[in-house]
Amino acid sequence: MFFNSIAFAIFLPIVFFLYWFVFNKTKSTQNALLIIVSYYFYSCWDWRFLFLLVFSTFLDYYTGIQIEKGKSEKSRKFWFWLSILVNLGFLGIFKYYNFFAASFSELLNSVGLKTSPVLLNVILPVGISFYTFHGLSYVIDIYYKRIKAEYNFIDYSLFVSYFPLLVAGPIERATHLLPQVKVKREFDFEKAKEGFCQLVWGLFKKVVIADNCAIYANNIFDNYASMDSFSLILGAVYFAFQIYGDFSGYSDIALGVSKLFGIDLLRNFNYPYFSRDIAEFWRRWHISLSSWFRDYLYIPLGGSKGSKLMQIRNVFIIFLVSGFWHGANWTYIVWGLIHATYFLVLLLLKKNRNNFGKIRISWNVSSAKTIGSILVTFAITCFSWIFFRSLNIYMALDYIKRIVSFNFTLDSFKEHVSFIIIIILPYLILLEWNNRNKECPLFDRFSKIKVVITILFILLFGQFDIQSKFIYFQF
Amino acid sequence: MKQFLIYTAKVLLITVLIAVLMDGLYTYVFLQSKNRGKIETVFNSKSQNYDVVILGSSRANNHFVSKMFEDKGLKTFNYGMSGGHLFEASLLLKLMIERKYSIKNVILEADLNLSNDHQAEGIAALFLPYIHNSQTIKQHFQSNENFNELYYIPFYRYIKYDGKIGFRETYKIVKREKTNALDNLGYYPLAKHKNGNMKNNIVNLNPLKHNKYYEEIKNICKEKKINFIAVMTPMCENVAGMNYFEKVKKAYPEIHNYENAVVENKYFSSCGHMTDTGARLFTATILKDFFNK
Numbered sequence: 069m070f071f072n073s074i075a076f077a078i079f080l081p082i083v084f085f086l087y088w089f090v091f092n093k094t095k096s097t098q099n100a101l102l103i104i105v106s107y108y109f110y111s112c113w114d115w116r117f118l119f120l121l122v123f124s125t126f127l128d129y130y131t132g133i134q135i136e137k138g139k140s141e142k143s144r145k146f147w148f149w150l151s152i153l154v155n156l157g158f159l160g161i162f163k164y165y166n167f168f169a170a171s172f173s174e175l176l177n178s179v180g181l182k183t184s185p186v187l188l189n190v191i192l193p194v195g196i197s198f199y200t201f202h203g204l205s206y207v208i209d210i211y212y213k214r215i216k217a218e219y220n221f222i223d224y225s226l227f228v229s230y231f232p233l234l235v236a237g238p239i240e241r242a243t244h245l246l247p248q249v250k251v252k253r254e255f256d257f258e259k260a261k262e263g264f265c266q267l268v269w270g271l272f273k274k275v276v277i278a279d280n281c282a283i284y285a286n287n288i289f290d291n292y293a294s295m296d297s298f299s300l301i302l303g304a305v306y307f308a309f310q311i312y313g314d315f316s317g318y319s320d321i322a323l324g325v326s327k328l329f330g331i332d333l334l335r336n337f338n339y340p341y342f343s344r345d346i347a348e349f350w351r352r353w354h355i356s357l358s359s360w361f362r363d364y365l366y367i368p369l370g371g372s373k374g375s376k377l378m379q380i381r382n383v384f385i386i387f388l389v390s391g392f393w394h395g396a397n398w399t400y401i402v403w404g405l406i407h408a409t410y411f412l413v414l415l416l417l418k419k420n421r422n423n424f425g426k427i428r429i430s431w432n433v434s435s436a437k438t439i440g441s442i443l444v445t446f447a448i449t450c451f452s453w454i455f456f457r458s459l460n461i462y463m464a465l466d467y468i469k470r471i472v473s474f475n476f477t478l479d480s481f482k483e484h485v486s487f488i489i490i491i492i493l494p495y496l497i498l499l500e501w502n503n504r505n506k507e508c509p510l511f512d513r514f515s516k517i518k519v520v521i522t523i524l525f526i527l528l529f530g531q532f533d534i535q536s537k538f539i540y541f542q543f
Numbered sequence: 544m545k546q547f548l549i550y551t552a553k554v555l556l557i558t559v560l561i562a563v564l565m566d567g568l569y570t571y572v573f574l575q576s577k578n579r580g581k582i583e584t585v586f587n588s589k590s591q592n593y594d595v596v597i598l599g600s601s602r603a604n605n606h607f608v609s610k611m612f613e614d615k616g617l618k619t620f621n622y623g624m625s626g627g628h629l630f631e632a633s634l635l636l637k638l639m640i641e642r643k644y645s646i647k648n649v650i651l652e653a654d655l656n657l658s659n660d661h662q663a664e665g666i667a668a669l670f671l672p673y674i675h676n677s678q679t680i681k682q683h684f685q686s687n688e689n690f691n692e693l694y695y696i697p698f699y700r701y702i703k704y705d706g707k708i709g710f711r712e713t714y715k716i717v718k719r720e721k722t723n724a725l726d727n728l729g730y731y732p733l734a735k736h737k738n739g740n741m742k743n744n745i746v747n748l749n750p751l752k753h754n755k756y757y758e759e760i761k762n763i764c765k766e767k768k769i770n771f772i773a774v775m776t777p778m779c780e781n782v783a784g785m786n787y788f789e790k791v792k793k794a795y796p797e798i799h800n801y802e803n804a805v806v807e808n809k810y811f812s813s814c815g816h817m818t819d820t821g822a823r824l825f826t827a828t829i830l831k832d833f834f835n836k
Contacts, residue, residue, distance in 0.1 A: 088544060255544050255547070257544075257546045257547050257550075260547045261547065261550060264547075264550070264551060264554070486711075487714060488710065488711070516553075516554075519554060520554070520557050520558075520561070523554070523557070523558050523561065524561055524565075527558075527561060527562060527565060527698060527702060528565065528710050529710055530702065530705070531705060531706075532702050532703060532705065
């Protein structure tokens, strides 16, 4: 059941009605309903994976309690590592086993040892990377005594399986979500209205921006060998907007839907293409994952403390893992390494903490510099997306080689820039730029007008082909 | 809560109003369309006289050279549609009758398309802008399971089939951009394709014993006293399951088997579609056999 499907348009109002009018007596009834509908929502993809989700939930719930109850350090360590290994084991088997087996076999073949890898014929369960990371952060926090274990199984299950975030995040923290599910939610008009606006904006980003850009990006990437340099550059830009619209659109719908049920989720995107450098980009893009890696990997490794060599090592590790998290493919790993290199330049120049403040623009030289920085950051981000989108490294390198051949034709502009794109991209950029200090551009001033115009754009330019899935579902 | 329900109700009401307005606007634009495709041309046309009307899928569209009929003094148009099934062929004929077309002969390509009686999504969508303006279209779609959504939810059909009848198509109609669908009196000639697939496997294909839409076309012709000529058109040499055509002959003895009229691969662009040269050979045979010309 996709967020942009008719099924979800029916599912959501029914759940909303049941939640606020039938199951609204206590926190327990509210949570019980949300658990049932969350499991139903998940089973709409493949009911068999529900067992994995329930098992993963039970494992972390039980080990969390055992870690807290553990009398000796040895016992605490046992339960901690059991949870970590089983969680990562599932992730490893479903997501990475085939990649490692094939890569290892290729390595042996390259040194003359003929082997054929034993590959598993399994489908990647939807959302496994997301709910595994929920569970991991919970167990790690209990082990390091940052939080108390949750003894109410329903409440804990809801933390892991809450349907708006179940399949593509944001990756929640127990410290943020659990306190909210432990109290009865009261209806808040402003929050619900904001949620509704965010839902509409997310839908616009998905069905209008992402799916229209996808038509051009797919055409260019699939036929890149016959494209001129200008088309190839456009292909990278279209993919940048496609992946942004797709993933941030999904996140906005998730956050918006959740607000309708009185629950705030972690913000996942903060207008990343307005970043002035790559460090700021990573503070604005997929925030819940970046902060997860920062808190559970980068800082424990020493972060930006220690010798320069250690700092460089830490940066490469975190970006490498971040790339690998997206999927078992060398293209994601290279994508991570490119970002590590970008970041390293800032780190070595001690400029990685330069752009924390708000973006202020006026008619002066400094503003021109800021706009220049934003454009440069966007350009280098687009460059890295070429690797992310390509099927393999060779394709990405060939794609780049063809860009730098500087072969331009006027026809490509006609072919790859449509009337729709000329309307929708400026609308997205202008609305987000003018509302860049707010979580949702449609909320607040002129809310009604903005919502109506956005709905009109969804009706006019939206692509409602159910085949166009959300890109991040595969991760 | 009351405040929120009023807010969402207002937004929903505005959305419905926009949808109704857009529905009206798009339909109005489609009703002006004349040079984009065969369906809108028929829908927006007035009574016509034809000696021969050709119906079917791409195997009709690419196989019957209308100009050769015209050269023999027969007013002809090829209404074959690439990707179309008999569902659409039947509907197109009904629309012609609704518009009081005078037709002497209908040539229907009836072979591989006899194996199903469902609609071809892409082509069927092209009839939908007119669903509220034509009882014929409404009735034809009425048995479809998503008819209610398509008929009653304003603008839904334009959203669902955006690729076919969405903003892009509407914009092109407004711009009066022409397509080549109506060139060559509806016939679309194919060239020899270097990488054309010259193999086909139809072993698992079976003609339906009573294809609803084939029967409809046959009955309309009978009722309107139109000479009905159903033919199976040629396939290339390397087809597995050629006994399909015998099965068709057995189930529908009135269909003329021309599967072997042209056989050599050099006359084919792909296994199921002849080149212009092949189509001319085939059309000459049809003209000789059915029209003595």
